[in-house]
Amino acid sequence: MMDGKAELERVDLGLQAPILIQRQAPSQKSLLETAKAKLKKNCSLSPATLKDALLGFFPVIGWLPKYRFRDYIVGDIMSGLVIGVILVPQAIAYSLLAGLKPIYSLYTSFFANIIYFLMGTSRHVSVGIFSLLCLMVGQVVDRELQLAGFDLNEDISPGSRNSSNETFLASDLPLEGIGPECGKECYAISIATALTFLAGVYQVLMGLFQLGFVSTYLSQPLLDGFATGASLTILTSQVKYLFGIKIPRHQGYGMFLTTWVNMIRNIGQANVCDVITSAICLTVLVSAKELADRYKKRLKIPLPTELLIIIAATLVSHFGNLHERYGSSISGDIPTGFIPPKAPDFGLMHRVALDAVPIAIIGFAFTISLSEMFAKNYGYTIRANQEMFAVGFCNIIPSFFHSFTTSAALAKSLVKTSTGCHTQVSSVVSAAVVLLVLLVLAPLFYSLQKSVLACIIIVSLKGALWKFRDVPKQYRMNRTDALVWCVTMASSALISTEIGLLVGVLFSMLCVVGRTQHPRVALLGQVEDTVFYEDSRRYENLLPVPKIKIFRFEAPLYYANKDFFLKSLYKMADLDPALEAAKRKRREKEEPALEGRLVEKGAMGELGQADTTCHLVPRQSEFHTIIIDCSSVLFLDTAGVSTLKNVRKDYRVVNISVLLAGCNPSVMDSLKRGGYFDNTEAGVKESQFYSVHGAVQFVRAREQVNK
Numbered sequence: 270m271m272d273g274k275a276e277l278e279r280v281d282l283g284l285q286a287p288i289l290i291q292r293q294a295p296s297q298k299s300l301l302e303t304a305k306a307k308l309k310k311n312c313s314l315s316p317a318t319l320k321d322a323l324l325g326f327f328p329v330i331g332w333l334p335k336y337r338f339r340d341y342i343v344g345d346i347m348s349g350l351v352i353g354v355i356l357v358p359q360a361i362a363y364s365l366l367a368g369l370k371p372i373y374s375l376y377t378s379f380f381a382n383i384i385y386f387l388m389g390t391s392r393h394v395s396v397g398i399f400s401l402l403c404l405m406v407g408q409v410v411d412r413e414l415q416l417a418g419f420d421l422n423e424d425i426s427p428g429s430r431n432s433s434n435e436t437f438l439a440s441d442l443p444l445e446g447i448g449p450e451c452g453k454e455c456y457a458i459s460i461a462t463a464l465t466f467l468a469g470v471y472q473v474l475m476g477l478f479q480l481g482f483v484s485t486y487l488s489q490p491l492l493d494g495f496a497t498g499a500s501l502t503i504l505t506s507q508v509k510y511l512f513g514i515k516i517p518r519h520q521g522y523g524m525f526l527t528t529w530v531n532m533i534r535n536i537g538q539a540n541v542c543d544v545i546t547s548a549i550c551l552t553v554l555v556s557a558k559e560l561a562d563r564y565k566k567r568l569k570i571p572l573p574t575e576l577l578i579i580i581a582a583t584l585v586s587h588f589g590n591l592h593e594r595y596g597s598s599i600s601g602d603i604p605t606g607f608i609p610p611k612a613p614d615f616g617l618m619h620r621v622a623l624d625a626v627p628i629a630i631i632g633f634a635f636t637i638s639l640s641e642m643f644a645k646n647y648g649y650t651i652r653a654n655q656e657m658f659a660v661g662f663c664n665i666i667p668s669f670f671h672s673f674t675t676s677a678a679l680a681k682s683l684v685k686t687s688t689g690c691h692t693q694v695s696s697v698v699s700a701a702v703v704l705l706v707l708l709v710l711a712p713l714f715y716s717l718q719k720s721v722l723a724c725i726i727i728v729s730l731k732g733a734l735w736k737f738r739d740v741p742k743q744y745r746m747n748r749t750d751a752l753v754w755c756v757t758m759a760s761s762a763l764i765s766t767e768i769g770l771l772v773g774v775l776f777s778m779l780c781v782v783g784r785t786q787h788p789r790v791a792l793l794g795q796v797e798d799t800v801f802y803e804d805s806r807r808y809e810n811l812l813p814v815p816k817i818k819i820f821r822f823e824a825p826l827y828y829a830n831k832d833f834f835l836k837s838l839y840k841m842a843d844l845d846p847a848l849e850a851a852k853r854k855r856r857e858k859e860e861p862a863l864e865g866r867l868v869e870k871g872a873m874g875e876l877g878q879a880d881t882t883c884h885l886v887p888r889q890s891e892f893h894t895i896i897i898d899c900s901s902v903l904f905l906d907t908a909g910v911s912t913l914k915n916v917r918k919d920y921r922v923v924n925i926s927v928l929l930a931g932c933n934p935s936v937m938d939s940l941k942r943g944g945y946f947d948n949t950e951a952g953v954k955e956s957q958f959y960s961v962h963g964a965v966q967f968v969r970a971r972e973q974v975n976k
Contacts, residue, residue: 349698498761513540
């Protein structure tokens, strides 16, 4: 850092001081040369590069041979079993959200765990079905079913032509690419797999083209608001199962309000059996959650409350014949084994291409954020690019096996870490539990009531819905973040999840732009007996700098805020140079006429020399120098450079100098390219300084020289 004295000696006394700081010469490589070097590095084929590529694409090859069996195996098996036990009821329950049969949710959970075990770099995240993505998939599936002519309200008219038990001829569909005959269930999973395949392709392409920066536009308040808004939508979609009410399934914008209106209108049709079942299940689940939260330090493993509820409810429903006696809605047949693999229907992909974009972004954003969080907490590193590949292939490959979109889920990941997980071997154990259900146990859940599944889904939303309690605290910490949360939450719930995400991104970006358009400005005063200067409105006992105004602008200076910069500078300095110049010109024109009138009237002798001077000499400003503190200016564009040039020019007309202080290298480069400085080295040294104090010392020394 150069001090003010060295700067002054160079400029005012004509001495060449020693150079203490010197910019490095910029790299002279052309863009073509840089591209060639990267291509040579990344595309060269050799045994070593092939090995590195294989290890990079399948991290399991690197860490599994080093697996510390004695230290890790017990914790991994325990956490894998617990997650597997949790996955089974969640998979069956979340099938309601996706609008698909439970068997497809089980397929999704199985394949996602296996693939992430092979390709993931995080040791602790649990990848599988995620409620928000299930909701988004379900909305697309319902929309396409409706457009294809299927009846979404099969519970209302079970005997209708569009029932799930009746096939639908391809010739009746407004689409191509469907098999010779395809029923409602077949068409629904075809839409879901096409959507999942495209979402995975988008995620892989993001990894290939290094587009992970897209997730940086999804701030934490935005993600929290989106999760809460989507949770309200999920809650709304499940309430009808709690009461056993058969109401039309509304699609499109405003589903939240429309569904609640229909619920209130049809509340008299509630099924007493479902209401009682829901009340009991909610009471048990909420109580168990509260006890688990209160005594989580004492409990080494979480209570498998959901599984116990499902087992008990299935037994009661089966032996009590609740479906036959009271008309309670049940899950129905869940087949065992695997359906033969089938390629996603490419004829449907153009219909869901846009829908896959927000699903892909949300999926990898949650996965990467959770992976980074656990990596930081447990002291290891992840590769974000590989995480995008991993979650992408967790969607692409399972889409050939009748599965739908997956990502990392916070709740299951937290359970995984709390039960002793060390590596992704636990995912293999979880997959084995799901496989056991797929091969043997699935038909046993035939009599399970949908109201029980709805209760499990609603209670799982507790964490997201509880975010409402944090809004006052967030508002006190940062009002803008609280506003982003509220706008994203409201638009996600009241309009739609996709529109809510888009509105949240745009609004948060507008907030950032708004902060730079109207940033904080300050007039600085000196901290007594120091070289530091601070905002005179925010701190007491600061000393004003005589004859000098020090102005700080705390934002980049660019086209959107240049007018605010000028207005703030003129207001702080209490001097608009254009107006002042106009006033002085007007005085200069009026003075000869005034002098002539005074002479004619013989008033010169009467007024005296002093009074004559008051009439003839223009009023001098209270200061002669403005120092602009650029330490908070991150960058300048062309409009910003022009603004600074015009400011210096305008103030020079009224005999006021403008100096810059604290410019970073980027700002300096912009100023030089924009022609702000003279071509000489001295011109640069006279116009900008490394510190505000250096500029003040320069002005003081110049005053001494001019005396």
